[in-house]
Amino acid sequence: MANYYNIDDILMEEEPITSIFQVRANGVGLLDPGSESNCVEAGAKVDLPLWLAHELHLRQAVAIGVPPCFSQRTRKEVQADAACVDLRSRCPYFYELGCKIFPLVGDKSIGPFLLYTFTSRYKEILSKSHSAPVSTSPKYLPRLTQEETQLFKAAQWSIASFRKWRVGGSRLEKASILGRKRKPAAAQLPPAG
C-alpha cells in the first residue's frame, strides 16, 4: 500500500465494495449477513471493505463490482454540473478510491473520469476558497471530498493568515486555555468555613 501510516489511506480502505464470491468459502459466514450457515455460497453478493476485497480479488476468490460512486448515474450528474454534485455523501475518498479500484474492476474510463471531475470541480474551489469569509463554514463545504476539503482549507488558511498579518496587532497570542472562565471550578469547591 502507498503509505502505511497515512490515516486517509487507512480510512479509504474501509470503503465497502460490492463483491461477488466466485468460490464457496467456509467459516466466514459473518461476512454475509444473509447466510444461514457459517459459510458464504459461491455467487453471493457481499459488501467487503476494500482492503479485504483487494486481497481476495488477488486470490481470484471474489469479483469486484464498480462502486456506486462511479456508476453511470453519477457520471451523468458530474457531466451536467460537476461542482454541484455532493461527492462526499457518495464517497469521501472519491479520488483515492478511484485510483485504487480501477485496476481491480478493469474499467479504463474511471481514470479519465477522475481527472475530468477534478478539473471541473477545481475551478469552483479556486474561485470560492480565496474569497470566502474565514469565520463561516460555507454551505458547499460538505459537498467536497476529503482531498478537495484539504485544498480548500489550505487556501483559506493562507489567505486568513495574510489578512491577519496585514492588520497587524500583537504578535503574542493568548493561549486559548487562559480565556476560560474559572467559575465552574470554583463552584465545585466546598463552601469555606
Added chain:
Amino acid sequence: MAGQSDPHLPMFTAPEVEFLAEDEIVEIIPNVRMGALHMICGDFGPFLPQIAVKVPLWLAVAMKKRGKCAIRPPGWLSVDNLTQVLEAERESPREFQALPFHYVEISRLLFDHARDDIPDIYMVRSLIEDIKGVRFHKVETGLETISGRTHAVKLKNLSAMEVNIVRPFLVRTLQAFYKHDSPQIVQPQGSLNSKRPQAADRGPRRDLRPR
C-alpha cells in the same frame, strides 16, 4: 493548520516572510551621531546627522522607533511611479509589473513605522492596495488555467508575499493533477488482472483539452 500540519509542504508564515524582507537595504537620514555598527551581515554607518546612510530595514525601523532617524522612502514608493504601475497592471492582463520582490512587506513596515516620512501617504497606501488587488486577481485567473497538462507554472515578477499566499493551494493542486493525469491512470497499459472487460465508456475524456 492546513499547510503546517503537513510536513511535506514547505511553507512560510506571513511574519516569516516579513522577517526576510527586513534584510532589504533602505536609506535613512540619522539625526544622531553614532559610530559604525559591525554586524554579521556587514558594517553600517558611521551615522552623522543629516548624512544619508544605507542600512537594512530592520535597523532603520528600530532607529525610527527610537526617533533617531528619518527613513527615506524607496524610489518606487511614490505616487507617480505607483500610478504608472497600476495602469500597466490593468492594461496587461497576463504580465506582472516589476516591483521589488518584497514590496508588500516593505510598504507595510514603512506605513506602520515611518508614516511621517512618506509624502502623500493616503494616496500611496491606496495605490499599493489597488495594485495588490489587481495582481492577486491576476494570479487567480492564472490559476484557473491549470489543468492536467500543467507541469510547471511560470510566474515572473511575482512578489514573495503573493507567492506565499498561493503556495499551499498551488502545491496541492499540482500534486493532485499530477496524480490524476499520470499515464498509468489515464491510459492503463495492459497488465490488468481483470477477467471481465466492461463496456468501454469513452465518457468525459473528450472534453479535456490542453490549455
